[in-house]
Amino acid sequence: MPADANIVSLRSGTGETPAARRETPREPPQRPLRERPEQPQPEPPQRPAEKPSPPEVPQPHPSRRRWLRWSLFALLPLALIGGAYWYVTGGQVMWTDDAYVEADTVGISTDVSGIVTEVDVKDNQHVQAGDVLFRLDDRPFRYALEKAQAQVGIVANDLNALKANYRDVQAQITQAQDDVEYYQREFNRQQDLASKFVASQQTLDTARMNLQNAQQKVASLKEQLAGIAANLNGDPNIAVEKHPRYLAAVAQRDEAARELDHTSVKAPFAGTVTQVPTLRPGKYLQASTTAFYLVDTDHLWVEATPKETELTYVRPGQPVTVTVDTYPDQEWHGTVESISPAAAQQFALLPAQNTSGNWVKIVQRIDMRIRLDAGDKNQPPLRAGMSVEVNVDTGHTRGFPHFLAALFGGSQRRA
Numbered sequence: 001m002p003a004d005a006n007i008v009s010l011r012s013g014t015g016e017t018p019a020a021r022r023e024t025p026r027e028p029p030q031r032p033l034r035e036r037p038e039q040p041q042p043e044p045p046q047r048p049a050e051k052p053s054p055p056e057v058p059q060p061h062p063s064r065r066r067w068l069r070w071s072l073f074a075l076l077p078l079a080l081i082g083g084a085y086w087y088v089t090g091g092q093v094m095w096t097d098d099a100y101v102e103a104d105t106v107g108i109s110t111d112v113s114g115i116v117t118e119v120d121v122k123d124n125q126h127v128q129a130g131d132v133l134f135r136l137d138d139r140p141f142r143y144a145l146e147k148a149q150a151q152v153g154i155v156a157n158d159l160n161a162l163k164a165n166y167r168d169v170q171a172q173i174t175q176a177q178d179d180v181e182y183y184q185r186e187f188n189r190q191q192d193l194a195s196k197f198v199a200s201q202q203t204l205d206t207a208r209m210n211l212q213n214a215q216q217k218v219a220s221l222k223e224q225l226a227g228i229a230a231n232l233n234g235d236p237n238i239a240v241e242k243h244p245r246y247l248a249a250v251a252q253r254d255e256a257a258r259e260l261d262h263t264s265v266k267a268p269f270a271g272t273v274t275q276v277p278t279l280r281p282g283k284y285l286q287a288s289t290t291a292f293y294l295v296d297t298d299h300l301w302v303e304a305t306p307k308e309t310e311l312t313y314v315r316p317g318q319p320v321t322v323t324v325d326t327y328p329d330q331e332w333h334g335t336v337e338s339i340s341p342a343a344a345q346q347f348a349l350l351p352a353q354n355t356s357g358n359w360v361k362i363v364q365r366i367d368m369r370i371r372l373d374a375g376d377k378n379q380p381p382l383r384a385g386m387s388v389e390v391n392v393d394t395g396h397t398r399g400f401p402h403f404l405a406a407l408f409g410g411s412q413r414r415a
Contacts, residue, residue, distance in 0.1 A: 094314055094392040098365070099304035101324070103297065103384035106268065107290035108133060112141070112259045116283045123276040126297070127267045134265050134279060134291065141260035148253035155249040159232070159240045166228040166236045169221055176218040183211035271296040300382050302334065302370040304390045307363050311339065313394040320370050321391040327380050333373050336392060340367035 114136030121133050190207040193199035229236055233243055240246055267273075275292045285291060302322055306314075316339060322332040343364040370390065372382075 092394050092397050094306065094310050094394055095390065096304055096306040096310060097387070097389045098306065099302050099370075099388045099390045101300055101382050101384055101386040101388060102303045103295050103300050104269070104271075105293055105295050105384065108265060108273070108292055108294050109288055109290050110136070110262050110265050110285070111287050112136065112262050113287045114140070114263060114285060116279060116281050116285055119276065119279055119281060121273050121276055124272060124274055125276075126270075126272050127294070128270050129267055131267045132264050133267055133273065136263040136285065138260055138263040141256065141263055145253065145256040145260050148249070148256040152246070152249040152253050155245050156240050159243050159246060162228055162231050163236060166225065166232065169225040169228060173218060173221040173225060176214060176221055179214040180211070180218055183207065183214045187211045265291070267294060269294070269296055270298050295384055297381065297383070300372055300374070300384070301337070302372060302388055302390065304368045304370060305344070305365040306368060308343065308366055309363060311366060311368070313396040314339065314368070314392055315394075318395070319393050321393075322370065322372065323389045324382065325387045325389075330379060332379065334370045337369045337371040339369075342366075
């Protein structure tokens with residue numbers, strides 16, 4: 001037994017030796033190390049400063065989450081009911097922002113031509129009705145008035161002379177008729193003597209000629225009298241003030257006086273003048289030429305142009321609330337005064353209707369006039385051209401949608 005044990009141990013020892021040799025690495029031959037130049041060590045990159053972590057939000061308690069969830073579920077039907085009620089009962093206000101403040105605006109001009117001598121207003125000045133705005137040189141018009149006044153006197157004198165001439169011709173006719181009677185008796189006497197062979201034929205012819213001349217003179221005077229009567233408008237006793245010639249002269253005088261009066265241009269109504277600097281003294285202003293403009297700031301209204309589909313329930317007399325973009329915190333109240341009988345495109349030079357196949361339907365707009373209540377003097381002033389928003393209370397609610405109304409209506413009819 002000992003001998004076998006030694007044999008086993010020897011084999012085991014001889015078996016491990018090659019394995020140990022195989023596992024032992026061979027060392028390579030050592031080479032002399034070369035000296036390398038020293039290089040500066042790169043500095044380590046700086047790390048950004050760490051941001052402080054946000055504080056931890058406490059998580060809600062599970063019971064609180066459950067209560068919030070059930071509350072939202074409970075509010076959802078209430079919100080749906082409220083929205084449905086708002087939809088059904090709403091829609092009675094017609095709103096549009098296509099609206100502007102309007103005012104009476106007139107271009108100040110005169111119907112006579114002349115040189116501007118005086119401008120009595122300044123730009124953006126408020127004037128009252130009848131205030132003088134500017135004046136023209138009135139000397140030519142004063143001369144024309146004096147001439148027309150003199151012509152009235154001349155016509156009156158001519159008419160009086162015609163009436164006197166008429167009376168004179170009447171007297172001449174009376175005398176001529178007396179002459180005719182005398183020459184008629186003389187002719188009869190000479191004719192009687194000639195028949196008895198007492199008077200000569202020459203004497204008879206002279207008496208006949210005198211009679212004929214007297215008769216022709218009466219006829220001529222009557223024609224002259226008729227001409228004078230015609231110049232007196234057929235009435236020799238007519239008053240001079242009623243004669244057509246006198247009335248025409250008076251009309252010319254009045255026209256000259258009117259032109260003289262129009263050399264002083266006055267405001268036709270109360271308002272504010274604008275663009276006055278375009279007119280200066282010394283400028284020759286032609287008749288009917290606009291000098292500047294006058295805007296009536298005391299009478300304003302709103303001109304709205306809503307769509308035709310928005311006027312379904314709008315009627316004159318309905319209350320209106322107006323807000324102006326310039327004064328967003330102010331409100332004006334008024335009423336619908338009138339609605340235009342036609343759309344704006346009806347008055348266009350080229351109508352919008354097209355007979356070709358390239359026709360596109362466009363919603364038309366219709367003018368609506370709103371009268372403002374200007375009783376509150378504490379409100380800020382309005383100016384023509386301001387943009388406004390209009391809310392018209394039609395009093396007509398929106399109601400149920402058409403399909404629901406048709407559904408409920410059909411079910412009621414079937415029941």
